[in-house]
Structures are given as C-alpha cells and as structure tokens.
Amino acid sequence: MAKKESKAKIKPVTNETSFSFLKEYINTPSPVGFESSGQKVWLNYIKNYVDTTFSDAYGTAVGVINPEANFKVVIEAHADEISWFVNYISEQGLIYLKRNGGVDHQIAPAMRVIIHGKNGPLKAVFGWPAIHTRHSGSEPKEPQPKPDNLFLDCGARNKKEAEALGIHIGAVVTYQDGFDELSNNYLIGRAFDNRVGGFMIAEVARLIRQNKNKLPFGLYVVNAVQEEIGLRGAEMIARRIKPNVAIVTDVTHDTTTPMINKIVEGDIACAKGPALAYAPAVHNKLLAFVEDVAGKKKIPLQWRTLSRTTGTDTDSFAYANDGCPSVLISIPLRYMHTTVEMLHRDDIENTIRLMYETLVALTPATNLSYL
Numbered sequence: 001m002a003k004k005e006s007k008a009k010i011k012p013v014t015n016e017t018s019f020s021f022l023k024e025y026i027n028t029p030s031p032v033g034f035e036s037s038g039q040k041v042w043l044n045y046i047k048n049y050v051d052t053t054f055s056d057a058y059g060t061a062v063g064v065i066n067p068e069a070n071f072k073v074v075i076e077a078h079a080d081e082i083s084w085f086v087n088y089i090s091e092q093g094l095i096y097l098k099r100n101g102g103v104d105h106q107i108a109p110a111m112r113v114i115i116h117g118k119n120g121p122l123k124a125v126f127g128w129p130a131i132h133t134r135h136s137g138s139e140p141k142e143p144q145p146k147p148d149n150l151f152l153d154c155g156a157r158n159k160k161e162a163e164a165l166g167i168h169i170g171a172v173v174t175y176q177d178g179f180d181e182l183s184n185n186y187l188i189g190r191a192f193d194n195r196v197g198g199f200m201i202a203e204v205a206r207l208i209r210q211n212k213n214k215l216p217f218g219l220y221v222v223n224a225v226q227e228e229i230g231l232r233g234a235e236m237i238a239r240r241i242k243p244n245v246a247i248v249t250d251v252t253h254d255t256t257t258p259m260i261n262k263i264v265e266g267d268i269a270c271a272k273g274p275a276l277a278y279a280p281a282v283h284n285k286l287l288a289f290v291e292d293v294a295g296k297k298k299i300p301l302q303w304r305t306l307s308r309t310t311g312t313d314t315d316s317f318a319y320a321n322d323g324c325p326s327v328l329i330s331i332p333l334r335y336m337h338t339t340v341e342m343l344h345r346d347d348i349e350n351t352i353r354l355m356y357e358t359l360v361a362l363t364p365a366t367n368l369s370y371l
C-alpha cells in the first residue's frame, strides 16, 4: 500500500514584489520581432540579481552571474509574444492582418486590440457580422473566422484617416487582455507562453543571489527573442555564449481539458508539477540529473515525449555549436495561444525550485558523457 503523502505546504519562493513584476511584465506587449518594451521591464528586474547584463543585435537579453568563469550554464526562456501584422488597409479604412507567430484566428472576432502604430498605441477591435445578419439565405453555413476575412475597425472610415492615425503596413497588433487571478491559485494572462518562463528564470537568479549561493560556473540567464517563428533568438545567442549546459523552460499543454486527445498529446495537468520530456535533443544524462534533484527535493514531476523536434528553444541550444547538453523543463498551461492562457501558482513555484536546485547541485565535474 502506498504511503500517505504529506500535505505539508512548502514555503513559496516567490513574493509580492516578484508577482508585481510578473503582472507588469505580462501586461507589457512584447510582439515577435518587437520585444524591446518587455525586455526593458525584464532587464530592469533582473539587473538587481546578476553581476552584469547584455543584449544582442535582435534584442535577446542576458543577465550573468560569474561572467569570468570558463564553464557556462544557461537557463533560458523566450520573451516574444504572438501577434498580428497590419498587411492591408481597405478603402473603407478597415485593416486586414497577417499572423506574426501562431496567433489563433478562431478567438479573434470581437476582441479588443492595440495597434502599435507610428503615433503610439492605438485602440481597435476585430469587427464581425452580427448573429442576425450572418445567415444570408444562399449561404448554408455561418462564416468562420480566417486570417483573410478577419479585419480591424479603429474608427477610421477611409484609408487616409487610418494612415493619419499612424497605422502603417507592418505595424504590429496585440490583444488587450492582461493578467488576472482566478480561484484556487489559477492565474490567467496573454502570452504566459512564455513570459512566465522569463519570470521564472529571473526568480531563479534572485534566489541564487539572495541565498548567497556560490556557483562553480558562469550562469547566463537568457530571455530570448523570436521563438514563436522558429526558435531564432535562441539560435543566435547560443552561438554567442557557447554554453556547456542549457536548461530551457517553456510551457506545455494541460491535456485534461475537453477536446484534447491524451493518446496523442500525453497526460499532463496543471497543479501537478513541471513536466520533463524525453526527446533526442534532450540530453539523457542531464535529464536523469534533473530527475534525481526533483526526487531528493520532493518536487513533483510529470513526463512526456517529443521526437524529431521539441518545438522549443531546446533544439536551438542542443544543436548549436558542437552540441550542448540541454534539458527542457515545461510548465503545464491551459488554452495555449489564447488570451486566457491559464497556469497554477504551485507549478510556477515548483518549476522555479526545480531549476534552482538543479543549478545548486550541478558542477563542471558533473558527468554528462554518453560513452
């Protein structure tokens, strides 16, 4: 018979100050390719807990502890938020869009957005025909939202008026919905994928600094740009840092909500701890090391498998340079790529703890050789 599990509440590692940073960070638009506003908020927080910071040409931001060390360990998240691009302005002043990352067209009708135009942020809405007018007799089916029939209405009634408001081809567009809290320690927000990761790696740096841990390596806390369009920011910064080990964090699907097939997607749930993945890009020995740390520190884990790609920055780090032992630690999330991405606070705590405890246990002598 299984031993009854202790329900002793573990002391949270985050605090009020860190959560107000999370809230500000989540509410700051950080569209793919235009992440600077979010990166500034992130750097402003992390600079207090690292020896130095730097950024690269495309805006990936890095905080470093022990910059003089030869052995380099990366903890990484991605900073970019899926968004839209203004692609065409009609003679009626309506604005048609192109996706910038995997933004979800099915949730768009009636959403409020911000157009980041030449004159600063501008409010607009996704217009959609009224339920009364959608059945046009000859059309048997209701129209479905698609990138080529969705349009924004900002109040301009012709192209000239739209342009006078600062709207231009290539202006990025983000949804307005922001951070909020639900019952039972659930949080919702836009683009928790993966700004919760940026939050968690910053908290790991804060814990290391505040607990006065002396790390026997250089720690590079990396908030990479342009993940959502092909893991590009990680690719650039991996080549620059040339790390010896990379610990990557991203979100993964909670597969217990309706209309998801567990046989295909695996069995992962919010509030049950971070998920580790087996995948060719995930280094087996490093994975076993992280699993061992979780066991010793009583951090709950969930498991999944990935094959040809992990679809995360893990791929960029693993295959950069001469090959870098990399591991993926994912936080379960409901409703990915919608404006109500949902997380459980315990998973944030446990993912931070798992990264922190792994770093405290790791040394340059940790044996990661396969053969």
Ligand SMILES: [Zn+2]
Residues within 6 Å of the ligand: 193, 228, 337
């Ligand atoms: Zn994503």
